[in-house]
Amino acid sequence: xxxxxxxxxxxxxxxxxxxxxxxxxxxxxxxxxxxxxxxxxxxxxxxxxxxxxxxxxxxxxxxxxxxxxxxxxxxxxxxx
Ligand code: SF4
Numbered sequence: 417x418x419x420x421x422x423x424x425x426x427x428x429x430x431x432x433x434x435x436x437x438x439x440x441x442x443x444x445x446x447x448x449x450x451x452x453x454x455x456x457x458x459x460x461x462x463x464x465x466x467x468x469x470x471x472x473x474x475x476x477x478x479x480x481x482x483x484x485x486x487x488x489x490x491x492x493x494x495x496x
Contacts, residue, residue, distance in 0.1 A: 425463030425492045428475045432456075434486035441487060445478035447471060463492040 428448050430441075437456040442449040448464070448471060449457045464471045472489075479487045 423466065424494050425465045426472065426475065426489050427461065427463050427492055428459045428478065429488050429490050430457050430459060431486045431488075434484045436484050436486075438483070440481055440483065441478040444481045445471075445474035447474055449478060466491075 428441075428445070435456060437451075437454055439451045439455040439457065441457050442451045448460050452458055464475075466472060475489050479489060
């Protein structure tokens with residue numbers, strides 16, 4: 417059996433209707449999220465490779481830690 421490489425990437429998405437702007441996500445995934453002057457999240461828009469396991473773990477942490485369930489991870493296919 418060969419080793420399967422994870423291909424593609426992901427982006428963290430925020431539902432602005434659900435988000436309360438308290439900013440937990442920026443604390444949980446500071447490499448992917450920063451907040452604006454009102455505390456609402458600004459997420460990295462450029463897809464992060466799925467092979468970046470540290471960033472993926474941060475994203476999952478932010479999704480689980482969001483009290484409003486306003487975040488999700490969206491997979492992005494490789495461009496070819
Ligand atoms: S943790 Fe959730 S509700 Fe809070 S700012 Fe981030 S996305 Fe919005």
